[in-house]
Amino acid sequence: MGKETEEIRKIKPGRPDWFWFLFPSLLLIVLFFFLPIVITLIISGTNMSSTTGFHAWKWVGLNNFRKIAILPETADHFWLTVKYVAVTLAFFNIGMALVVSIITTHISRGTGFFFRALWLLPRITPTVTYVMMWKFLGANAPYGVFNQLIIQPLGLAPQNWVAASSFLFIVLVNGYIGASFGMIIFTSAIEAIPKDITIASLVDGASMLQRIRYVILPYIKWPLLFVTTYQTLSLMTSFEQIMVLTDGQFNTEVWSLWAYHKALQNYWGNFQWGFGNALAAVLVVVGIILGIIYLRYFKFNELVQDPKIESL
Amino acid sequence: MKINKLFTKSFPYILLIILTLPIILGYLWIVITTFSTRIYGLIPVDQSGNYFRGLTLSNWTFLTDKTKTLNVSIWLLTFNTLIIAVGLTVGVVLISMMAGYALSRIKFPGRKPFLSLTLILHSFPSVTLLIAIYFVLRWIARIPILGRGIPIIGGFGYNTLGGVILVSIALQLPLGIWLMKGFFDNVSWDLERAALIDGCSRWRTWWQIMVPQIMPGIAALSIFSFMEGWKSFLIPYSFMTSHARATLSTLLNEMMSESSPTDYGTLAAVGLFQLLPIIIFYLFTQKYLLNIFSGGVKGTA
Numbered sequence: 001m002g003k004e005t006e007e008i009r010k011i012k013p014g015r016p017d018w019f020w021f022l023f024p025s026l027l028l029i030v031l032f033f034f035l036p037i038v039i040t041l042i043i044s045g046t047n048m049s050s051t052t053g054f055h056a057w058k059w060v061g062l063n064n065f066r067k068i069a070i071l072p073e074t075a076d077h078f079w080l081t082v083k084y085v086a087v088t089l090a091f092f093n094i095g096m097a098l099v100v101s102i103i104t105t106h107i108s109r110g111t112g113f114f115f116r117a118l119w120l121l122p123r124i125t126p127t128v129t130y131v132m133m134w135k136f137l138g139a140n141a142p143y144g145v146f147n148q149l150i151i152q153p154l155g156l157a158p159q160n161w162v163a164a165s166s167f168l169f170i171v172l173v174n175g176y177i178g179a180s181f182g183m184i185i186f187t188s189a190i191e192a193i194p195k196d197i198t199i200a201s202l203v204d205g206a207s208m209l210q211r212i213r214y215v216i217l218p219y220i221k222w223p224l225l226f227v228t229t230y231q232t233l234s235l236m237t238s239f240e241q242i243m244v245l246t247d248g249q250f251n252t253e254v255w256s257l258w259a260y261h262k263a264l265q266n267y268w269g270n271f272q273w274g275f276g277n278a279l280a281a282v283l284v285v286v287g288i289i290l291g292i293i294y295l296r297y298f299k300f301n302e303l304v305q306d307p308k309i310e311s312l
Numbered sequence: 313m314k315i316n317k318l319f320t321k322s323f324p325y326i327l328l329i330i331l332t333l334p335i336i337l338g339y340l341w342i343v344i345t346t347f348s349t350r351i352y353g354l355i356p357v358d359q360s361g362n363y364f365r366g367l368t369l370s371n372w373t374f375l376t377d378k379t380k381t382l383n384v385s386i387w388l389l390t391f392n393t394l395i396i397a398v399g400l401t402v403g404v405v406l407i408s409m410m411a412g413y414a415l416s417r418i419k420f421p422g423r424k425p426f427l428s429l430t431l432i433l434h435s436f437p438s439v440t441l442l443i444a445i446y447f448v449l450r451w452i453a454r455i456p457i458l459g460r461g462i463p464i465i466g467g468f469g470y471n472t473l474g475g476v477i478l479v480s481i482a483l484q485l486p487l488g489i490w491l492m493k494g495f496f497d498n499v500s501w502d503l504e505r506a507a508l509i510d511g512c513s514r515w516r517t518w519w520q521i522m523v524p525q526i527m528p529g530i531a532a533l534s535i536f537s538f539m540e541g542w543k544s545f546l547i548p549y550s551f552m553t554s555h556a557r558a559t560l561s562t563l564l565n566e567m568m569s570e571s572s573p574t575d576y577g578t579l580a581a582v583g584l585f586q587l588l589p590i591i592i593f594y595l596f597t598q599k600y601l602l603n604i605f606s607g608g609v610k611g612t613a
Contacts, residue, residue, distance in 0.1 A: 016420070017414075017418065017513075017514040017515065018414045018418040018420040019420075021410045021411060021413060021414035021418070021514075021518075022410070022411050022414050022415075022426070024406075024407045024410065024411075025407055025408075025410070025411040025485055025489060028407070028478070028481060028482040028485055029429075029433065029482065029485065031448060031478075031482065032441070032445060032448065032478070032479055032482035032483065033433055033436070033438070033441070033482065035444070035448055036441035036444035036445050036447075036448060037441065037444070039444035039447050039448070040440075040441065040443065040444040043444070043447070096331065099327075099331065100328070100331065103324045103327065103328050104328070106324065107324055107325065107328075111325075115328055115332060117598065118332055118335055118336070119332065119335065120594075120601075121335060121339065122335065124539055124543070124590055124591075124594055124601075125543070125587055125590070126542070126543035126545065126560070126561055126564075126583070126586050126587060126590070127543065127545045127546075127561065128545055128561045128564040128565045128568065128583070129342070129564065129583035129584075129586060129587050130338075132342075132564070132568055132576075132579060132580070132583055133338035133339070133341060133342055133583075134334075134338065135568070136341055136345075136576060137334060137337060137338055137341065142352040142353075143350075143351065143352060143353075143576075144353070145337050145338075145341055145353050145354060147353070148352055148353025148354070148355070149337070149353055149354070172334070176334060176335060230435060233435060233437055234437060236437065237437030237439050237440050238437070238439055239439070240439070240545060240546045243546075244545070244565060244568075256439065256440060259440070259443065260442065260443070263443040263446075264442070264443060264446060264550060273443070273447075276443050277443055277444065280440045280441070280443050280444070283437060283440040284437075284440050284441070287436050287437045287440060288432070288436070290435070291432040291433075291435050291436050292432065294432075294435055295428060295431055295432055
């Protein structure tokens with residue numbers, strides 16, 4: 001074996017091919033990940049805004065962060081974000097994902113597959129179209145589907161539910177997309193549970209609930225943990241759906257949307273790049289920390305063995 | 313006893329249907345609305361409020377007329393959307409194939425750090441960087457020719473199709489690299505070793521021997537990237553401001569913000585127009601796609 005490797009080395013003297021293979025990726029990662037991280041941190045230390053322009057700005061040190069700490073609305077945005085992430089995660093990205101994957105793996109194969117395909121639709125539908133659907137489901141009478149089919153037959157007062165129950169709607173809109181991620185992962189994990197274990201539990205007369213508690217859940221512990229960490233991060237920072245649905249009205253301005261509005265879009269036309277970047281910097285730091293923890297947790301070293309071609 | 317058993321049998325189905333109801337109703341609504349003058353719940357209604365009347369094709373006139381909202385043809389916007397989708401697909405697939413191969417098959421200093429980096433970036437919330445990316449694009453825009461002097465895509469700077477494509481590629485790259493590396497890992501070593509011993513260069517080995525072996529992976533990544541590009545909203549919305557460079561998503565968003573529920577017919581039609589190619593694609597390629605929705609993270613779970 002060693003001899004052959006030497007032969008390869010002789011034929012191909014150490015030209016850094018690898019460098020050119022990696023060059024385009026490196027360039028893009030530097031341009032659109034590294035540089036932006038650095039820019040975020042640097043600009044968060046300035047008072048740069050559309051009033052100061054790109055030249056007349058000043059260093060303000062940690063003032064932007066102090067401002068974040070002092071502002072009365074900070075607590076609102078913070079707790080809204082925490083509540084939104086926790087509720088969506090618990091009820092949809094984990095809860096609903098578990099329920100759907102357990103049911104669809106225990107009914108006939110075709111039906112299960114059909115329902116999982118339905119659940120994937122929100123994920124592949126263009127965001128704006130998808131959010132429009134929800135807007136109309138919740139629209140006021142006589143238009144809205146919920147009002148026509150559920151609220152009015154029950155004799156309750158119809159209203160515009162997107163405005164009236166805005167928190168519920170941002171959870172629903174994101175939850176129905178988010179659930180499919182866990183659903184796919186849990187489904188393949190449940191299908192991988194050895195058949196004899198399922199049969200043994202059946203022979204022992206375990207009820208469905210007992211099977212879920214003592215067979216299925218222990219088996220999908222890792223996927224469960226993985227989906228939780230991964231989805232926490234993406235829920236915390238994604239704001240696209242909320243922006244299209246309410247644009248932060250009706251108390252739905254989560255932290256990431258707040259940052260985006262301050263820096264790139266607001267009604268006054270005064271773009272506060274410094275302050276907006278400070279808000280984003282908070283998320284960037286949390287993202288980096290969680291990313292590293294996540295890397296530690298998921299047995300990374302097993303995945304990065306040396307390539308065999310040169311260690312044969 | 314019998315009823316009890318029937319209940320236990322049908323309970324999962326009932327629960328599943330109730331949970332799935334919003335999805336079913338939502339998509340039903342969109343299809344019915346596009347062919348109705350107005351709609352109450354799921355029932356088409358005509359101008360004077362008669363139920364089950366008012367079926368029409370007038371919501372689809374946007375296909376031939378300029379859209380009122382942006383005063384440009386829908387086909388120009390479709391073309392823009394297509395350019396983004398195709399550009400993103402070609403870019404992500406090609407660049408990920410190169411990097412994935414090097415990371416899977418070549419030993420070089422810095423390989424492990426680079427791999428951990430891709431993995432961290434894969435989970436890194438890239439939307440938080442949008443504000444800073446705005447600055448990078450403005451800076452690129454000032455580079456002559458590359459910035460804003462390229463036909464069709466405009467260039468790679470702020471307010472160009474190329475810029476949007478470039479940002480989209482970059483943000484999708486960690487997933488692509490990780491996926492391609494996984495596929496290259498599974499190709500037989502003997503095949504490659506034979507090629508190298510026979511004096512094939514790394515580049516030829518990559519292109520002629522290795523790439524054909526991972527076609528299923530390439531297919532999966534291509535389909536996924538195309539869909540992401542076709543439906544993307546936030547990046548085009550943030551970085552392309554002129555109407556001539558709008559995409560279907562940004563048009564729809566603009567229309568939605570200025571209409572009342574009475575004339576959602578046209579809106580739904582535009583939405584369905586954008587959704588249809590994706591659904592058709594999805595029906596035929598589900599197998600590949602399921603691979604990537606979970607496969608992008610398979611190695612890590």
